[in-house]
Amino acid sequence: MPHVSAFSFLSSWAGRGLGALLLTGLLGGCDLLEFSPNETRTPEEYRNLTRKNLDALAARPNPSRGDTLRFVFIGDSQRFYGEAEDFVRSVNQQPDVAFVLVAGDISDFGLVREMRWVDERLRKLRVPYLTVIGNHDHVANGRGAYEQVYGPLNYAFTYADTRFVLLDTNGREAGFNGTLPNIPWLESTLADTGGARRQIVVSHVPPFDGDFDPQLEQPYVEALARAPRLVFELNGHRHDFGVDYPYENNIPFINSYSFEKREYTLLTLWGDRGFRLDNISY
Known part of the structure; x- marks a missing residue:
């Protein structure tokens, strides 16, 4: 034939x-x-997730009393989809949690489909979740994919009298060209507290890590030291929990567990600088 x-x-x-x-x-x-694995387009349901979660958070009263705020901190979801499902079940059992912060590396290869797979699990949380871009999210067309799925790489929001400043610190992915992190943006954003009682900076790569642009380490640390009412800095990237005081300014740098560790940190804030860390296994 x-x-x-x-x-x-x-x-x-x-x-x-x-x-x-x-x-x-x-x-x-x-x-x-999908003509290419590096495609950045995605349906509306999976676009602008940061804005959608911020809107949901703004409509949600703080579940804690007084000046107390409780939120969950974890990082590096990457390909740990089964762990993500178990994480959601655990967080949904925690009382008085306002939201979840994910400290970058949502994906492993910077693919839209990976970010969507993670969101399909995390959207089952009973609270909103917010993210910051990680170095793996920059891979290939990942930067564009992250902007399409989540939104801005640098942004800030205020909730429960607390200002959160989230920014891209993945200097190696920019070839250590002096642009990441964006120090002028960080300085101006931290200077404008909007009357918030306390501030927290969230990024993926900590400044003392080899993937942070070395020429920007000192300017970054100085910007944090000048920031009014800064409580601590939160990071991912290292896949394990830790609290470090690496600089003379005595600012605590708190690193997150990755999803594969099956642990996360429950952070409780009160007053101007009071905080407690509870590590939860799931």
């Missing part, structure tokens, strides 16, 4: 309208096809 191409087959039926109908359906459905 001679080989007949799909195009020849369709063309032979074009007079009856079938070929034209099928071709129209295929071409019209291009938005449903």
